[in-house]
Amino acid sequence: xxxxxxxxxxxxxxxxxxxxxxxxxxxxxxxxxxxxxxxxxxxxxxxxxxxxxxxxxxxxxxxxxxxxxxxxxxxxxxxxxxxxxxxxxxxxxxxxxxxxxxxxxxxxxxxxxxxxxxxxxxxxxxxxxxxxxxxxxxxxxxxxxxxxxxxxxxxxxxxxxxxxxxxxxxxxxxxxxxxxxxxxxxxxxxxxxxxxxxxxxxxxxxxxxxxxxxxxxxxxxxxxxxxxxxxxxxxxxxxxxxxxxxxxxxxxxxxxxxxxxxxxxxxxxxxxxxxxxxxxxxxxxxxxxxxxxxxxxxxxxxxxxxxxxxxxxxxxxxxxxxxxxxxxxxxxxxxxxxxxxxxxxxxxxxxxxxxxxxxxxxxxxxxxxxxxxxxxxxxxxxxxxxxxxxxxxxxxxxxxxxxxxxxxxxxxxxxxxxxxxxxxxxxxxxxxxxxxxx
Numbered sequence: 238x239x240x241x242x243x244x245x246x247x248x249x250x251x252x253x254x255x256x257x258x259x260x261x262x263x264x265x266x267x268x269x270x271x272x273x274x275x276x277x278x279x280x281x282x283x284x285x286x287x288x289x290x291x292x293x294x295x296x297x298x299x300x301x302x303x304x305x306x307x308x309x310x311x312x313x314x315x316x317x318x319x320x321x322x323x324x325x326x327x328x329x330x331x332x333x334x335x336x337x338x339x340x341x342x343x344x345x346x347x348x349x350x351x352x353x354x355x356x357x358x359x360x361x362x363x364x365x366x367x368x369x370x371x372x373x374x375x376x377x378x379x380x381x382x383x384x385x386x387x388x389x390x391x392x393x394x395x396x397x398x399x400x401x402x403x404x405x406x407x408x409x410x411x412x413x414x415x416x417x418x419x420x421x422x423x424x425x426x427x428x429x430x431x432x433x434x435x436x437x438x439x440x441x442x443x444x445x446x447x448x449x450x451x452x453x454x455x456x457x458x459x460x461x462x463x464x465x466x467x468x469x470x471x472x473x474x475x476x477x478x479x480x481x482x483x484x485x486x487x488x489x490x491x492x493x494x495x496x497x498x499x500x501x502x503x504x505x506x507x508x509x510x511x512x513x514x515x516x517x518x519x520x521x522x523x524x525x526x527x528x529x530x531x532x533x534x535x536x537x538x539x540x541x542x543x544x545x546x547x548x549x550x551x552x553x554x555x556x557x558x559x560x561x562x563x564x565x566x567x568x569x570x571x572x573x574x575x576x577x578x579x580x581x582x583x584x585x586x587x588x589x590x591x592x593x594x595x596x597x598x599x600x601x602x603x604x605x606x607x608x609x610x611x612x613x614x615x616x617x618x619x620x621x622x623x624x625x626x627x628x629x630x631x632x633x634x635x636x637x638x639x640x641x642x643x644x645x646x647x648x649x650x651x652x653x654x655x656x657x658x659x660x661x662x663x664x665x666x667x668x669x670x671x672x673x674x675x
Contacts (some may be wrong), residue, residue, distance in 0.1 A: 238461065239294075240271055241317050244314025245302070250310050252279065252298045260325045268565050279313040310330075326459050340643040382626045383571045383584040384477040387539055387607050388614040393436065393621050403432045405653045406655075408530065434651040436615065439476070442643025447629055458626065461642040469622060469644045474586050475675075477614055477650040479643035482588045482603050485655050488521055490514060490663035495528055501552050507660055508596050510670070514546040514604055514663040516553050519579055521563045522606035522659035529656035531608030535579045539569070541605040545668035547573065550581070579606065591674040596664070599611040600672035604661040611657035622646040 239256045254276050259270035276296050283300040300306045314330075391401060409426040416422060443461050489502040490512035491586040502508055523538055531538075542550065550556070551574065558574045571582040588603035595601050615621060623645045630637040651659070665672070 239328050243314055245331050248302050250300050250302055250306060252310065253427060255295045257294050260327045268324050268585045272328065275313050275316050282309050303625060306598055318434040343487060351378050353464040375398045382474050383582055384474050384481060385614050387534055388569055388612040388650060389610055390616050391530060391613055392616050395623060399435050401436055401615065401649060403651050404655060405430050432651050432653060434649045436647050436649045438645060438647050439472055440643060440645035442641050444642040445642060447638050458642055465642060465644050469646060471586060473646060473648050476648050479585060479587055480650045480652065481605055482660060483611060483662055484652055484658050486659045488518060488659060488661045490518055505594055505601055506596060508601055510664050510666045513549050513666050515659060516576055518661050522661055526608045526657065535611050537575065539607045540579050540581050540593050541547050541587055542581050542583055543589060543602045544583055544585055545665045545672060546604060546663060547583050589672055589675045601662050601664060601665050606659045609655040612650060612652045615648055617646060637651060
């Protein structure tokens with residue numbers, strides 16, 4: 238696959254293409270020819286610094302931003318995006334990076350091996366391809382990790398058993414006693430509390446047969462990796478989500494009667510369809526966090542909300558959509574907007590309860606309002622998540638009939654400070670009757 242990355246760094250525009258199309262043998266690869274032609278046309282047309290080739294199948298076009306250069310980059314990147322849409326197994330376009338060429342070789346992205354066809358089986362994987370698939374798995378899994386992104390991140394300890402130790406530091410009391418001239422006051426003990434959790438492994442895999450590899454139109458490893466990455470990301474997110482939703486700080490949405498009269502609710506079972514998420518409930522949660530001196534995450538607190546309940550909150554006149562931020566590129570995974578000092582992140586994986594302990598026939602939704610250092614979670618980078626490809630003929634497979642693609646991850650999370658997170662439980666007049674538990 239050719240990975241194409243566009244990035245604007247300072248005053249420079251950089252377009253990088255790297256890899257091999259693998260659509261057909263070298264000399265017959267129309268996809269590689271199309272990418273090469275677009276990249277080289279851009280390199281020859283931009284003003285100033287143009288292109289550099291770092292090796293076979295690697296080209297960077299770099300130019301200073303100007304009206305003329307921007308128009309040329311836009312034309313070429315539009316063409317590359319169309320190629321990526323038409324040939325998703327062979328071209329991947331991302332709005333990000335860079336590298337280039339001195340030699341006008343229209344087959345520069347074709348693999349030198351004449352044995353490569355439209356599909357690439359497990360047996361034909363190079364080390365570079367494996368690296369790419371590994372990175373793809375992590376890249377595709379990470380957007381699903383909505384609940385994972387606001388905790389303190391810890392690496393998986395190597396050769397240290399199944400238990401990981403998270404550490405939190407207690408706040409020191411106020412030092413209100415005036416100092417005496419020339420007298421050093423007594424030191425204060427720094428109290429460190431440890432919280433331990435047991436790590437567990439999770440994983441999934443799919444088989445790839447030789448017949449599937451021979452007859453399929455798509456690159457089976459790429460497609461399997463995409464599906465498995467989604468599964469792995471959603472699985473890891475659910476692990477963290479369920480731990481967070483075990484917290485003890487809970488606010489129940491009040492019932493709203495005729496004329497707008499509120500009736501307090503003290504349990505999940507007592508909620509009804511009128512008990513909806515409101516800005517006032519968010520403000521109550523923020524007040525609880527501020528009372529406990531919880532730090533913000535960046536410049537705001539964060540609320541993780543289900544799409545069904547976000548429908549109610551987004552109608553507020555003070556709602557600001559994420560794309561209208563002053564710096565819209567600095568947003569969290571899944572962020573949709575903010576009210577006051579709370580940024581909202583939406584996820585279909587936000588906890589939904591239905592059945593036992595819930596009002597009859599109605600789903601109950603969780604909205605988590607978080608401050609910094611509320612919880613800790615283990616990292617997926619550095620071995621936390623692995624991409625595993627078994628080639629045709631691996632193990633007990635005398636006729637080279639079976640290959641497989643899978644993932645394996647080691648994960649745990651733990652609530653560190655209950656007072657730094659608040660869970661709001663509410664229903665939805667529009668959706669609670671038909672929603673399902675997750």
